[in-house]
Amino acid sequence: MEHLKPRPVRRLPIDPATPPAAAPAPASFAGAARRRAPASTFAVDRMQVDHVSIAYAGKPAVRDVSLPIRQGEVLALIGPSGCGKTTLLRSLNRLTELTRTATLEGAITLDGTEIARFEPTALRRRVTMVFQQPNPFPMSVFDNVAYVLREQAARRPRRRALEEKVREVLAHAGLLDEVADDLDHPALRLSGGQQQRLCIARALAAEPEVLLLDEPCSALDPQSTQVIEDLIVKLRDEVAVVIVTHNLQQAHRIADRVAFMYLGELVEYGTANQVFGSPREQRTKDYVSGAFG
């Protein structure tokens, strides 16, 4: 019996005399696509992050970050993996508290009130969140929204009383046309993009002031991504939107303000055009040009 021999590894010819070409300077953001939205016309401060440091079991994840979160603008948190952007996002509705070892210093305020003074459940209805993986609850489309509209584990108000409100919320998230015929459809049988819009609908059903999005498109195809990006831009006038993204093009397409974080620090905060077009910091320049990431 003849045995398979491993094939020789193909190697690209490398001429040691010529060093690899240097990365082009980020004069403008190279991969930038057309922006989805015109610049926002008004913005009002809703949340204020004030010298916030977060550590897990003493190991710092976010160091001394201060920034405003404003309604009328989309704020994108960008940075390489492990830079603390998701931790910062989760601290905005106190989800970090679910991790026992997490400690937070500094203050975060919502409309002038420190969020530590809120009941967590009350705060989380005002600052809702959408996650990376589409995670509709294992029930019908209707019930996914109705669950949020009802008090805690209550079964009332009954379906008929909620029907109108549920349709309104689904329309708000741009999902109604696709599910209107069958609101009893199991949510987990929707497509990934539809599931994620249902999750956004769910988050909007609580009528929040701030919407947090943790890489909401990273599990989706480009078309679903586009639909959700349009939705996010549309929502910015009624809720303050904070989005964590790995995708620089996405940040450029939808964000009005960009915060670049690196190793837990807030390196640069500014308008999208400024951060991508003429970054002040060298680290930002390197990151947005793709030198590391």
Added chain:
Amino acid sequence: MSTPGQRVDARDRSASWKLRDRAGLGFAWFLGLLFCAIAASIVIYLLVQGLRYVRPELFVTQPAAGFTESSTGGFLDPLLGTFIVGLMAMAIAFPVGLGIGVWLSEYGRPFPLARAAEACVEMLAGLPSIVLALFGTLIFQSPALGFLSRQVGNGLVFGRSFFAAATMLSFIALPLVVASVREGLQAIPGHVREASYAVGKTRIATTRRVLLPAARPSVITGLMLGFGRVIGDTAIIVVLLGATLRFDGVGGVPVLGTLRGTGSTLTTYVFDNAPTGEGNQPTKAYAAAFVLLMIVLALNVGADIFTRKGRALRWST
């Protein structure tokens, strides 16, 4: 010879193995087929014997004392007893097991207490049922619990009744229920819980409205497996339910009287009628064993279906 991308048959590949590896592979196949053959022969033997001896009237006639096949009646009482004991035991084991499973999976605080509870449930799973039965006599023969079984005039308590048997049998089903509930809950990704917290829901609301519905297939699987184990147990029935093949109620109250009294289940009916048993009516034993096997097989198939159903609708990871 094979090119990359072409599917290579396992036999072709093992042909290039060392002799020792090939012998190992052959031995693995042999053992696997042997166990299949053993399991199949038990089931097929019982099927053949059962189908030969099982007759409709056996299901509707009570057992009777006698020496011939025609005079010993059927297994109506044991069949009913099996379901009574199973339902009663699960009525205890299911809510308790559900509670323990949810607590261990979702709360688990204080930590040392949770670990202790976990160890206890594991120990319970490994406990021989005859030990549980013996312990049951200790409890149910105490005068304070005399109202659950037969009480003789001088204060002596009989300690054998459906109540006593079902209570101790519930300990057999408990570990299965706890394990299934925990497994079902722990298969739910953490971000699903957080999604519920992130719209302002409490832990309790999340558990009731999101997590338990999501874990329902596992919970039902636990229920079915527990029921199957309970109705298959013999030691506790012999010791705590007694060996009267017919229901022997206590007092005049219809249902309560029966539950306070002694009786039998299919397992003790088989035990009694086996060729080595007191009754020695092997054909009846085969018929009853066949019925018991069918019930347990149906439960296992049902549990399997629910487990699969649980896997069908899942979150992408």
